Amino acid sequence: MTAEPNVAPAAAVLAKPAKRQRGPLWFAWRRFLANRAAVVGGSVLGIITLMAIFAPWITPAGPTAQAFLTDALAFPSAQHWMGVDDLGRDFFTRIVYGARVSLTIGFSAALFSVVIGIPLGAAAGFFGGRTDWVIMRVIEIFSVVPPLLAAMLLGALTGGGFWMIVAIAALFGWVQVCLLVRAQIKAFKEKEFVRAAQALGASPAYVIRVHLIPNSVSPIIIGFVLAIPLAMMLEASLSFLGVGVPPPTPSWGQMINNGMNFMYFYWHLAVFPTVALAVTVLATSLFGDGLRDALDPTMKAR
Amino acid sequence: MTGYILRRLLSVMVTFFVVSVIIFLMMHSIPGGPFDGGDMPVPEAVRQKLNAQYGLDQPLYVQYGRYMWGVLQFDFGVPFQSPGETVLELLGRAWVPSLVLGGLGVLIGVPLGILLGMAAALKRNSWIDYLASTVATLGLTIPVFVTSMLLILVFSVWLGWLPSSGWGEPERWILPIAAYATIPMATYARYMRSAMLDTLNKPFVTVLRAKGLSERQIVFQHVMRNSSIPLVTVFLPMFIGTATGSIFVEAMFRVPGLGSYFVSSIRTRDYPLEMALMLMLTVMFCLAYLISDILYAWLNPRIRHGGKQE
Numbered sequence: 001m002t003a004e005p006n007v008a009p010a011a012a013v014l015a016k017p018a019k020r021q022r023g024p025l026w027f028a029w030r031r032f033l034a035n036r037a038a039v040v041g042g043s044v045l046g047i048i049t050l051m052a053i054f055a056p057w058i059t060p061a062g063p064t065a066q067a068f069l070t071d072a073l074a075f076p077s078a079q080h081w082m083g084v085d086d087l088g089r090d091f092f093t094r095i096v097y098g099a100r101v102s103l104t105i106g107f108s109a110a111l112f113s114v115v116i117g118i119p120l121g122a123a124a125g126f127f128g129g130r131t132d133w134v135i136m137r138v139i140e141i142f143s144v145v146p147p148l149l150a151a152m153l154l155g156a157l158t159g160g161g162f163w164m165i166v167a168i169a170a171l172f173g174w175v176q177v178c179l180l181v182r183a184q185i186k187a188f189k190e191k192e193f194v195r196a197a198q199a200l201g202a203s204p205a206y207v208i209r210v211h212l213i214p215n216s217v218s219p220i221i222i223g224f225v226l227a228i229p230l231a232m233m234l235e236a237s238l239s240f241l242g243v244g245v246p247p248p249t250p251s252w253g254q255m256i257n258n259g260m261n262f263m264y265f266y267w268h269l270a271v272f273p274t275v276a277l278a279v280t281v282l283a284t285s286l287f288g289d290g291l292r293d294a295l296d297p298t299m300k301a302r
Numbered sequence: 303m304t305g306y307i308l309r310r311l312l313s314v315m316v317t318f319f320v321v322s323v324i325i326f327l328m329m330h331s332i333p334g335g336p337f338d339g340g341d342m343p344v345p346e347a348v349r350q351k352l353n354a355q356y357g358l359d360q361p362l363y364v365q366y367g368r369y370m371w372g373v374l375q376f377d378f379g380v381p382f383q384s385p386g387e388t389v390l391e392l393l394g395r396a397w398v399p400s401l402v403l404g405g406l407g408v409l410i411g412v413p414l415g416i417l418l419g420m421a422a423a424l425k426r427n428s429w430i431d432y433l434a435s436t437v438a439t440l441g442l443t444i445p446v447f448v449t450s451m452l453l454i455l456v457f458s459v460w461l462g463w464l465p466s467s468g469w470g471e472p473e474r475w476i477l478p479i480a481a482y483a484t485i486p487m488a489t490y491a492r493y494m495r496s497a498m499l500d501t502l503n504k505p506f507v508t509v510l511r512a513k514g515l516s517e518r519q520i521v522f523q524h525v526m527r528n529s530s531i532p533l534v535t536v537f538l539p540m541f542i543g544t545a546t547g548s549i550f551v552e553a554m555f556r557v558p559g560l561g562s563y564f565v566s567s568i569r570t571r572d573y574p575l576e577m578a579l580m581l582m583l584t585v586m587f588c589l590a591y592l593i594s595d596i597l598y599a600w601l602n603p604r605i606r607h608g609g610k611q612e
Contacts, residue, residue: 037439141317143591148546149564149583153576156568157328233445237550240447241565256451260554263459270459274451278444285443 028218031294038290044283052099061090063097064248073266083268086258091268095276097250102232102280105166105245109231110224112170117177117223118216122208124178125185132182139175147172151234155243162245165238169231177223184216218295225288229281236277252277310595314588321584326366329573373581379574383566389578392563399469400559404548406475407482412540415487416533419494423502424521434491441488446547450481450554467556478555485547489540490533497529504528531601538594542587 032038051058061068068080069088076083082091124135151168158164188194189212197207213220238244239253247254252273259270344352353359357368372378378389422434441449457477458466465474501507502525510520552561560579567575 140313141320145321145584146542146546146587149549149580152549152564152568153325153328153580157331229443233443237445237447240445240550241553241568243568253447256447260451263455267455267459270451270455274448274455278448278452281445281448282440282443285439289439 028294032290035290035293037286038293041283041286041290044279045287048099048280048283049103051096052103055093055096055100059090059093059096061093063089063093063250065089065093073262073269075266076268082272083266085255085269086262086266091272094250094255095252095272098252098255098273098276099280101162101245101249101251102235102277105162105169105235106228106232106284109166109169109173109234110227112166113173113177113227113231114220114224116170116174118181118213118220120174121178121181122185122212122216125182126189126204126208126212128186135178135182139178142172142175148234148237151238152241152243155238155241160238160243160246162249165235165244166231168238169227169234172234173227173230176226177220180219180223181216184219185212188212188215222288222292222295225284225291229284229288232277232281232284236281306599307596310592314592318584318588322370322581323366325577325580325584326369327362329577330362330365369577373578378578378581381567381572381575383570383572383575389574392575393560393578393582396558396560396563398559399557400548400552400561403475403478403551403557403559404482404544407479408486408540408544410479411483411486412490414483415490416494418487418491420498420521422491422495423498426499431495434495438488438492438495441484442492445550446481446485447550447554449484450477450551453477453481454554467554469557469559474555478551478557481551481554482544482547485543486540489536489543493532493536494529497532498525501525501528531598534594534597534601537597538587538590541590545583545586 055063066088068074068084068090071080071084072088073086074080074084076091080090080092082095085091085094120135124132151172154168154171155164185208189207194207194211197211202210235244235251236253236256239251240257242254242257244253245251255273256270256277259273263270350359357365360368376390378393381387381389381392384392418430418434418437422431425431454466454477457464464477465471466477467474469475507520507525510524548559549561549564551557552559553565556562563575564579566572567579
């Protein structure tokens with residue numbers, strides 16, 4: 001609509017709201033900001049991420065440097081904010097680098113989950129029929145096998161290791177993404193614009209890539225964000241049992257396991273990794289839940 | 303209904319078969335065999351003889367068939383870590399602590415969670431609603447071993463009220479039961495709250511109010527019944543969460559139950575025990591899956607009368 005200078009006032013009134021029109025993302029952002037728990041969770045996660053990125057600048061020593069052997073097992077002090085561990089390593093350093101391990105594993109596992117989940121979910125939702133049946137049966141198997149148990153078994157068989165944990169977490173993380181994408185694509189594939197594209201001769205791959213995936217951005221973001229805390233929990237649990245990330249790589253799960261042996265006398269070795277893990281997983285979950293509520297259009301009605 | 307149950311039963315059996323094959327293949331994918339001998343080398347001829355004696359020279363599908371045939375007769379072999387008994391005997395012994403602690407945890411956690419969720423839904427945005435949300439979020443996001451650690455730190459290390467580990471006197475049970483109860487409590491608090499809120503907003507509740515029923519009658523006779531379907535569906539994830547959590551609870555509190563044997567079987571590569579535990583857990587989960595499906599169908603007339611399930 002071209003706005004000419006001498007049109008009737010009614011047209012001018014009509015043109016005005018067009019200026020103020022907001023996209024769905026703007027509304028999602030507003031809904032997110034209204035959720036106090038999610039904002040706090042997001043901020044805490046942001047701070048932890050910054051600490052993890054700038055770890056070398058805020059810690060007195062390297063994560064594996066046994067720089068304070070004479071002070072081994074020292075309690076928290078001004079010099080060592082969280083004390084020193086049994087092997088003479090500054091514990092604050094270990095905790096901060098632990099955030100690095102936990103977050104890296106969380107984010108990469110979520111990324112791989114999305115990479116696996118999108119094509120499978122798209123195929124299941126779009127083609128339906130036999131493709132859908134096969135993919136859903138695979139998912140059914142995954143829903144019967146408890147992820148943590150199978151992950152323990154896989155961790156024990158493969159000996160663990162950083163990327164192995166990421167692979168295991170992704171192996172169990174894609175299911176959620178796949179289901180979310182499948183539902184969204186099933187809902188969209190009957191829409192007129194998709195029909196129109198098909199009538200113009202668009203191939204399934206083109207329709208999925210250009211029309212359906214962009215319309216599934218919300219569930220993909222939701223799946224991605226919800227996969228992060230699950231992967232972090234998985235890593236911590238496996239490392240706690242000794243089949244996850246091997247020492248000396250700092251991992252909170254490992255530190256909790258070690259802290260158990262000292263907890264009656266040197267409480268700091270148990271308290272700090274426990275609190276760090278609890279706070280990080282909680283913050284990430286609250287942030288993810290908030291994003292989901294903000295992005296999910298069905299929540300709009302409430 | 304019968305046809306539906308049979309269909310589900312068949313699907314569960316297929317799932318069990320696939321899972322058992324995958325577990326078996328995973329166990330056998332590790333390089334090396336029991337008689338390769340690092341500490342005690344065995345002559346090649348003897349090794350072959352031993353392998354033949356235990357059927358290890360057979361192709362994998364024959365070994366799988368033999369193993370499953372044994373399993374069908376409750377023969378799981380002998381655990382490496384205590385060769386004096388069979389796997390079955392060991393499992394029979396290890397069941398008790400897990401069942402007592404886990405069972406009590408569920409029995410305490412589920413009603414508490416339901417009550418908390420109901421109170422939260424009926425008194426929305428009150429302090430009890432915030433309490434329920436906090437409990438639900440904490441219980442569902444924080445790993446069980448972290449919860450257990452916090453319980454030990456507060457009640458054993460800091461306050462010194464309760465012992466932190468062991469199995470025997472009932473006072474040693476309190477902390478593990480509390481740790482177990484967090485999962486069912488959190489799960490049920492969250493789902494009961496949202497199910498009740500959903501139902502309370504339905505038009506039929508408004509009609510009941512307009513007809514002059516008391517709030518008590520509405521809640522207990524109509525809303526409760528209509529909010530119970532999600533409680534049945536959520537039973538399965540809750541059960542899986544509790545069973546998986548038992549591994550960590552038992553490791554933290556040093557309880558000699560199934561979970562701690564699972565951990566030790568993984569650490570010591572005790573394959574017969576590990577395989578038996580995995581199979582048993584799979585059967586348990588398949589059964590829980592089946593039961594929750596059937597209960598769901600029974601509660602939901604649209605499925606009960608042969609409608610299409612989506």
